[in-house]
Amino acid sequence: MSARESTADVLVIGAGAAGVAAARAAREAGASVAVVADGGGAAALGSGVVWGAAREPFTAWAEGEVWRAGGRYVTVAGWLVEDAAGALRSLLDVGALAPGGTPGVLDLATHPSWSARLVAQTLGARVIPAPDGAPGGETFREVAAGFDREGAAEAFARSLGSSCAGLSGLLLPPVLGLARLDVAARLSAALGIPVGEAAGGPGDPPGTRALRALRRWLPDGVEVINDRATVRPGRVPGLVFRSGRLVKARSVVLATGGLVGGGLVFEDSLREAAADAPVWTRDRRRVLARAGAARGADPTEWFDEHTGRARGAGLRVDAAGRVLDADGETPLGEWLYAAGEVCVGRGGDGVADALADGARVGRSAAQAIGRRG
Amino acid sequence: MTTELAQRRPDCDVLIIGGGVNGTGLARDLSLRGLRVILLERNDLAFGASGNSSGMIHGGPRYLTTHPSVTRSSCVDSGYIQTIAPHMIFRIPFVMPVFGHGPIAKVRFDAFDAFFAVYDEYQPLKRGKPHTRLTPGETLTLVPGLRERDLYGSITFDEWGIYGNRLCVANATDAVEHGCRLYMHTSVERIVVEEGRATGVAARDRLDGRAYEFSARVVVNCTGAWSPITAATAGVSQHVRVRPGKGVHLVLDRPVTDVGVMAEAIDGRQIFIEPWGNTSLIGTTDDDTYADLDDLPVTTDEVRYLVEGVEQVLPRVREARIIGTTVGARPSLYAWGKMEDALSREHEIVDHAAHGAEGLYSLIGGKLASYRMFAQEAADLIAPRLGNHAPCTTHTAPLPGGDRVVDIDKLAARYELTRFAVERLVTRHGSRAEAILADSDRRGRTVVCHHEPVLACEVRWVAKHEFARTLADVARRTNLAHGACGGNDCALAGAVIAGDVLGWSPGEVRAQAAELLRERRRSRLPAIGDKQARAEALTMAALRTLGRAAQP
Numbered sequence: 063m064s065a066r067e068s069t070a071d072v073l074v075i076g077a078g079a080a081g082v083a084a085a086r087a088a089r090e091a092g093a094s095v096a097v098v099a100d101g102g103g104a105a106a107l108g109s110g111v112v113w114g115a116a117r118e119p120f121t122a123w124a125e126g127e128v129w130r131a132g133g134r135y136v137t138v139a140g141w142l143v144e145d146a147a148g149a150l151r152s153l154l155d156v157g158a159l160a161p162g163g164t165p166g167v168l169d170l171a172t173h174p175s176w177s178a179r180l181v182a183q184t185l186g187a188r189v190i191p192a193p194d195g196a197p198g199g200e201t202f203r204e205v206a207a208g209f210d211r212e213g214a215a216e217a218f219a220r221s222l223g224s225s226c227a228g229l230s231g232l233l234l235p236p237v238l239g240l241a242r243l244d245v246a247a248r249l250s251a252a253l254g255i256p257v258g259e260a261a262g263g264p265g266d267p268p269g270t271r272a273l274r275a276l277r278r279w280l281p282d283g284v285e286v287i288n289d290r291a292t293v294r295p296g297r298v299p300g301l302v303f304r305s306g307r308l309v310k311a312r313s314v315v316l317a318t319g320g321l322v323g324g325g326l327v328f329e330d331s332l333r334e335a336a337a338d339a340p341v342w343t344r345d346r347r348r349v350l351a352r353a354g355a356a357r358g359a360d361p362t363e364w365f366d367e368h369t370g371r372a373r374g375a376g377l378r379v380d381a382a383g384r385v386l387d388a389d390g391e392t393p394l395g396e397w398l399y400a401a402g403e404v405c406v407g408r409g410g411d412g413v414a415d416a417l418a419d420g421a422r423v424g425r426s427a428a429q430a431i432g433r434r435g
Numbered sequence: 436m437t438t439e440l441a442q443r444r445p446d447c448d449v450l451i452i453g454g455g456v457n458g459t460g461l462a463r464d465l466s467l468r469g470l471r472v473i474l475l476e477r478n479d480l481a482f483g484a485s486g487n488s489s490g491m492i493h494g495g496p497r498y499l500t501t502h503p504s505v506t507r508s509s510c511v512d513s514g515y516i517q518t519i520a521p522h523m524i525f526r527i528p529f530v531m532p533v534f535g536h537g538p539i540a541k542v543r544f545d546a547f548d549a550f551f552a553v554y555d556e557y558q559p560l561k562r563g564k565p566h567t568r569l570t571p572g573e574t575l576t577l578v579p580g581l582r583e584r585d586l587y588g589s590i591t592f593d594e595w596g597i598y599g600n601r602l603c604v605a606n607a608t609d610a611v612e613h614g615c616r617l618y619m620h621t622s623v624e625r626i627v628v629e630e631g632r633a634t635g636v637a638a639r640d641r642l643d644g645r646a647y648e649f650s651a652r653v654v655v656n657c658t659g660a661w662s663p664i665t666a667a668t669a670g671v672s673q674h675v676r677v678r679p680g681k682g683v684h685l686v687l688d689r690p691v692t693d694v695g696v697m698a699e700a701i702d703g704r705q706i707f708i709e710p711w712g713n714t715s716l717i718g719t720t721d722d723d724t725y726a727d728l729d730d731l732p733v734t735t736d737e738v739r740y741l742v743e744g745v746e747q748v749l750p751r752v753r754e755a756r757i758i759g760t761t762v763g764a765r766p767s768l769y770a771w772g773k774m775e776d777a778l779s780r781e782h783e784i785v786d787h788a789a790h791g792a793e794g795l796y797s798l799i800g801g802k803l804a805s806y807r808m809f810a811q812e813a814a815d816l817i818a819p820r821l822g823n824h825a826p827c828t829t830h831t832a833p834l835p836g837g838d839r840v841v842d843i844d845k846l847a848a849r850y851e852l853t854r855f856a857v858e859r860l861v862t863r864h865g866s867r868a869e870a871i872l873a874d875s876d877r878r879g880r881t882v883v884c885h886h887e888p889v890l891a892c893e894v895r896w897v898a899k900h901e902f903a904r905t906l907a908d909v910a911r912r913t914n915l916a917h918g919a920c921g922g923n924d925c926a927l928a929g930a931v932i933a934g935d936v937l938g939w940s941p942g943e944v945r946a947q948a949a950e951l952l953r954e955r956r957r958s959r960l961p962a963i964g965d966k967q968a969r970a971e972a973l974t975m976a977a978l979r980t981l982g983r984a985a986q987p
Contacts, residue, residue, distance in 0.1 A: 174891050175928035184941040263977050321972035328968030
């Protein structure tokens with residue numbers, strides 16, 4: 063074996079929610095694991111909101127990363143999570159910050175989508191003027207970077223002085239740290255009251271923090287290869303990298319994401335990027351590859367008009383998570399698995415779904431190796 | 436209600452139905468003459484053809500051979516519009532490349548040359564420059580990236596661009612400042628006709644469901660492609676015949692060329708690409724449509740038709756990203772058995788007295804370029820019948836913001852803004868940009884939408900002073916969310932600011948933002964490109980965050 067070749071039991075392509083969960087589950091099942099990361103993918107563009115997260119392995123991941131703001135909602139290293147009752151109402155529900163009292167809403171001059179007055183009006187909260195010298199910036203990311211500085215949370219708490227007296231909690235825009243995961247906890251400790259941040263949009267700081275937390279959750283001993291890979295089928299399947307390196311594996315898990323993540327690419331028609339596996343629509347029609355397709359496939363059918371979900375097409379898998387071939391029945395190979403948004407019909411619930419799916423498929427891929435011998 | 440309506444003093448002299456360029460133009464004309472006017476608009480100002488045209492007050496060389504009178508009147512009126520609203524007008528030189536070899540190409544080239552020599556006769560009317568003949572070398576210098584193969588030469592001619600939606604808003608604003616009452620999102624359910632006379636209308640607010648009754652001495656139907664539907668409520672639809680022709684434009688994310696370029700579509704129709712502010716427009720299709728006029732669809736076929744046509748002469752159009760489509764229905768005059776392109780763009784005033792509805796008029800047909808003249812003709816007919824003999828002043832009185840030229844650099848320096856931001860603001864508001872900025876604090880001068888750009892204070896101003904009731908209304912007036920990000924970055928911010936003025940609850944703010952994103956997405960989906968599918972999926976995710984959060 064040359065230096066440009068190596069082996070792993072399970073190779074996971076993709077280091078988003080599905081990929082990390084798959085790698086972790088495979089490692090816990092005793093397999094040697096390598097993960098391929100190619101840029102941030104969809105996870106880096108997360109909004110910081112996780113829908114329907116109260117299930118495995120989410121809680122396991124959350125352990126150690128959770129910052130609890132009481133019972134109603136929690137942020138997991140920045141991700142605002144739906145409560146067990148199933149109803150995240152974002153700005154409209156600030157229960158955790160208001161245990162029997164009045165919360166405050168910080169009137170920070172930042173991105174114009176933040177209106178403390180409007181938020182406070184709905185919550186029955188008080189508008190708290192931003193103190194002089196508070197971290198500033200026109201975007202949430204700029205402000206969040208200001209909070210990353212050593213001691214910034216404590217200094218900010220001091221500058222608030224007595225203006226938070228009597229408040230049951232303080233709500234901020236999504237700015238509680240960009241690289242640091244502990245800003246909210248430190249600010250809360252310094253103020254002596256719970257601190258929360260409102261849900262943002264794609265690419266806002268909570269999503270960025272969550273990606274960091276996710277990568278940190280990868281177990282020790284998992285090799286991370288920062289490169290782009292394509293699957294090379296064969297008796298011993300492998301991944302060929304753009305750099306020319308070859309990794310041989312006994313199982314491969316495609317956790318490459320959907321359209322946002324880059325697992326599916328749109329080139330006149332929809333194509334799976336890493337293995338060129340057959341793509342299907344939700345109603346089990348094949349999405350034909352470019353050569354055979356009538357030109358100009360209609361992308362509207364891949365996007366749900368009502369919910370805005372982009373999950374209208376992707377790979378089909380069997381119960382074990384193996385990618386199905388063009389006949390729609392037999393696995394493409396005993397060794398090729400897929401998890402997360404690259405699969406048709408998945409991704410409707412984003413991170414939580416991808417985590418659960420990745421863990422299940424990762425375990426399945428590792429256990430199959432034992433059976434295949 | 437009818438007898439009651441007839442007995443009391445009419446609510447207005449003239450009730451105008453339709454807030455397109457004909458309706459707002461007429462409202463302004465009559466208001467300036469001192470008549471009491473009410474204008475009802477079913478959707479938003481410039482919602483139909485007026486706000487979704489090619490945005491040119493051109494002479495329409497297209498009509499020169501078939502309808503020279505259209506060309507002439509368009510050119511004359513274009514000249515007037517330049518006087519009364521110089522801020523919203525911009526020059527667009529056009530290049531018409533001629534391809535081929537030898538004598539055949541020469542004949543074609545000379546024919547175009549001769550044609551535009553005739554068009555030159557009209558150019559002084561609209562302060563346009565005469566046409567020129569360019570060699571292949573000169574053409575390629577002017578339009579880098581133009582197809583070199585078989586290029587014989589090109590002809591240039593001069594046109595003027597205009598923002599159709601801003602033109603309607605300016606007319607409406609001036610009308611209101613001269614006493615007109617404006618009801619937006621208010622649809623006429625019935626034109627009341629009693630004893631052979633139109634005496635008013637019954638209408639309903641489509642947003643809050645409120646019912647209205649207005650009495651009027653004269654009712655004017657200016658509803659463009661909707662005209663027959665409106666006329667039907669008075670039982671005279673058989674006398675108001677238009678043939679709605681769907682016109683689709685594509686909006687590209689950048690000015691692909693500095694000048695407009697003419698091209699031929701696969702069926703030989705003339706289409707074009709033109710620089711359009713920070714974007715480019717490709718237009719246009721012309722097909723009979725029988726679809727719901729409030730909700731016209733754009734298909735992937737129409738997108739391909741336009742892109743492939745332009746690609747024949749400008750291959751690098753493929754490098755640009757399509758960030759949206761616009762669609763409107765032309766109110767072309769009805770004729771059976773003609774191709775769409777051959778239909779008349781003339782306008783016509785129908786007096787329904789002969790149809791058992793005295794005092795009811797329908798204005799049908801017309802063009803953006805000659806709207807003012809059309810409005811004047813109608814007002815010259817209607818005003819004297821109401822005993823008003825005041826002269827028309829719409830060709831000399833400046834539109835709001837068009838009274839003087841603004842020093843953009845000075846404004847930019849005073850308010851510490853980029854020249855670009857101020858220039859775009861002035862293009863939309865003219866001299867009123869000064870008032871908008873004077874009315875703002877530092878936070879108000881934050882850029883909300885970086886693509887256009889749109890300032891927070893402009894959103895506030897538009898919500899307050901320009902009759903907007905939804906975020907989509909605000910977006911039409913400012914180009915908010917019409918840039919490359921599809922509103923991902925600015926929809927919520929815009930909703931927060933507009934909602935502050937319009938008294939929206941936080942739930943309503945989010946719902947408005949989500950609705951705008953949905954609308955913008957709908958305009959993009961038929962035109963989605965290779966890499967764009969990824970961006971689109973992301974926008975969907977944003978929409979979803981907003982949508983869920985909007986639930987109470």
